[in-house]
Amino acid sequence: xxxxxxxxxxxxxxxxxxxxxxxxxxxxxxxxxxxxxxxxxxxxxxxxxxxxxxxxxxxxxxxxxxxxxxxxxxxxxxxxxxxxxxxxxxxxxxxxxxxxxxxxxxxxxxxxxxxxxxxxxxxxxxxxxxxxxxxxxxxxxxxxxxxxxxxxxxxxxxxxxxxxxxxxxxxxx
Amino acid sequence: xxxxxxxxxxxxxxxxxxxxxxxxxxxxxxxxxxxxxxxxxxxxxxxxxxxxxxxxxxxxxxxxxxxxxxxxxxxxxxxxxxxxxxxxxxxxxxxxxxxxxxxxxxxxxxxxxxxxxxxxxxxxxxxxxxxxxxxxxxxxxxxxxxxxxxxxxxxxxxxxxxxxxxxxxxxxxxxxxxxxxxxxxxxxxxxxxxxxxxxxxxxxxxxxxxxxxxxxxxxxxxxxxxxxxxxxxxxxxxxxxxxxxxxxxxxxx
Numbered sequence: 094x095x096x097x098x099x100x101x102x103x104x105x106x107x108x109x110x111x112x113x114x115x116x117x118x119x120x121x122x123x124x125x126x127x128x129x130x131x132x133x134x135x136x137x138x139x140x141x142x143x144x145x146x147x148x149x150x151x152x153x154x155x156x157x158x159x160x161x162x163x164x165x166x167x168x169x170x171x172x173x174x175x176x177x178x179x180x181x182x183x184x185x186x187x188x189x190x191x192x193x194x195x196x197x198x199x200x201x202x203x204x205x206x207x208x209x210x211x212x213x214x215x216x217x218x219x220x221x222x223x224x225x226x227x228x229x230x231x232x233x234x235x236x237x238x239x240x241x242x243x244x245x246x247x248x249x250x251x252x253x254x255x256x257x258x259x260x261x262x263x264x265x266x
Numbered sequence: 267x268x269x270x271x272x273x274x275x276x277x278x279x280x281x282x283x284x285x286x287x288x289x290x291x292x293x294x295x296x297x298x299x300x301x302x303x304x305x306x307x308x309x310x311x312x313x314x315x316x317x318x319x320x321x322x323x324x325x326x327x328x329x330x331x332x333x334x335x336x337x338x339x340x341x342x343x344x345x346x347x348x349x350x351x352x353x354x355x356x357x358x359x360x361x362x363x364x365x366x367x368x369x370x371x372x373x374x375x376x377x378x379x380x381x382x383x384x385x386x387x388x389x390x391x392x393x394x395x396x397x398x399x400x401x402x403x404x405x406x407x408x409x410x411x412x413x414x415x416x417x418x419x420x421x422x423x424x425x426x427x428x429x430x431x432x433x434x435x436x437x438x439x440x441x442x443x444x445x446x447x448x449x450x451x452x453x454x455x456x457x458x459x460x461x462x463x464x465x466x467x468x469x470x471x472x473x474x475x476x477x478x479x480x481x482x483x484x485x486x487x488x489x490x491x492x493x494x495x496x497x498x499x500x501x502x503x504x505x506x507x508x509x510x511x512x513x514x515x516x517x518x519x
Contacts, residue, residue: 176369180450183365186358187458194465196484204457215369215446222371 104175111181112136112209118189119205122198127259134255135209142248143174153236159228169223177216184208202260217241284309286316293389301436304381314381317388322349324391329469331401335414336471340478347466352387355459359383363451370443382436390429397421411473412498464488
């Protein structure tokens with residue numbers, strides 16, 4: 094039986110592999126359990142945000158009269174996630190080095206989160222460039238800036254929700 | 267009085283164009299030419315090898331000059347550690363630059379990116395070597411430990427700025443996303459370089475330290491230490507330092 098087409102897409106491996114690696118590295122300072130939980134936590138936060146915000150982007154983009162089919166917007170979104178994943182993998186040596194050498198292990202997670210956020214912002218810049226030809230500059234900004242702000246709020250909240258219990262060993266409400 | 271025209275006895279020129287001496291000369295005087303040569307993949311591996319040697323030699327020279335503050339084994343330790351700091355930073359940043367270029371649809375070639383970073387760091391290392399007399403002058407004037415630390419940070423800051431300017435020139439060959447790439451690389455180099463230099467400390471060794479160690483255990487951070495040095499240079503000491511000094515002055519008036 095052949096694999097579904099989406100699973101054979103190398104962009105999927107970059108998009109999921111980057112956050113998985115970046116999340117696991119600072120976990121090394123906390124032990125095996127947190128290492129195994131932090132990587133999937135980063136991926137889960139990304140997937141949940143993408144699942145909600147991806148379709149919303151297509152709907153807002155289409156409703157406001159911008160050009161671009163579902164396939165084109167989906168492709169641009171996947172390219173942006175893959176680009177973010179590449180940047181996450183690029184940050185991995187720096188996060189590993191910082192995680193291994195900072196005096197306080199809580200600081201290790203901050204570097205991973207900075208790399209995670211930085212990668213996603215660069216992915217968003219790639220998304221902007223891909224969608225920009227489908228509308229005027231103001232139109233694209235009027236759609237993408239609020240969308241990005243909402244995505245940051247939702248994603249940030251999910252990251253805190255998933256990561257903090259692993260780091261603190263407790264619950265975050 | 268007889269004057270000799272400058273072209274009567276031309277300066278000796280390196281035999282064999284494209285040799286190590288010419289690569290270094292280009293890096294020193296015509297960095298734009300080096301940037302273009304790297305872009306064109308011209309003798310990339312030979313250039314990179316030469317610039318790695320320059321990087322190691324120049325940072326070792328600067329490190330040895332710092333080590334003279336304490337003398338003895340510290341001269342060797344500092345001469346070994348400063349090249350290690352730059353090589354660790356290079357190893358961490360090279361994959362990032364490559365993947366940033368790939369992610370942001372810029373021309374990406376790992377060999378070229380490594381060569382670019384090595385050339386940028388080597389140009390900064392040449393600046394460090396040129397600044398070494400400043401450190402010697404500070405030694406000669408009997409500069410106090412914290413002032414020497416600040417002078418070292420200042421010298422490394424200038425070298426870093428020159429390095430970055432070279433890197434910016436190469437990144438600007440493709441205008442797309444050059445600001446984003448430069449900002450991310452600069453921030454990462456700054457953080458990783460500071461952490462690596464903190465990790466491999468001491469370079470000067472505090473006057474009150476009884477022995478010399480190759481590396482300290484993990485404690486504090488670079489930014490904390492820089493803040494302490496700024497305060498100490500202004501005569502404001504932390505309580506632990508003040509206790510130490512008052513006790514010492516009490517013991518031996």
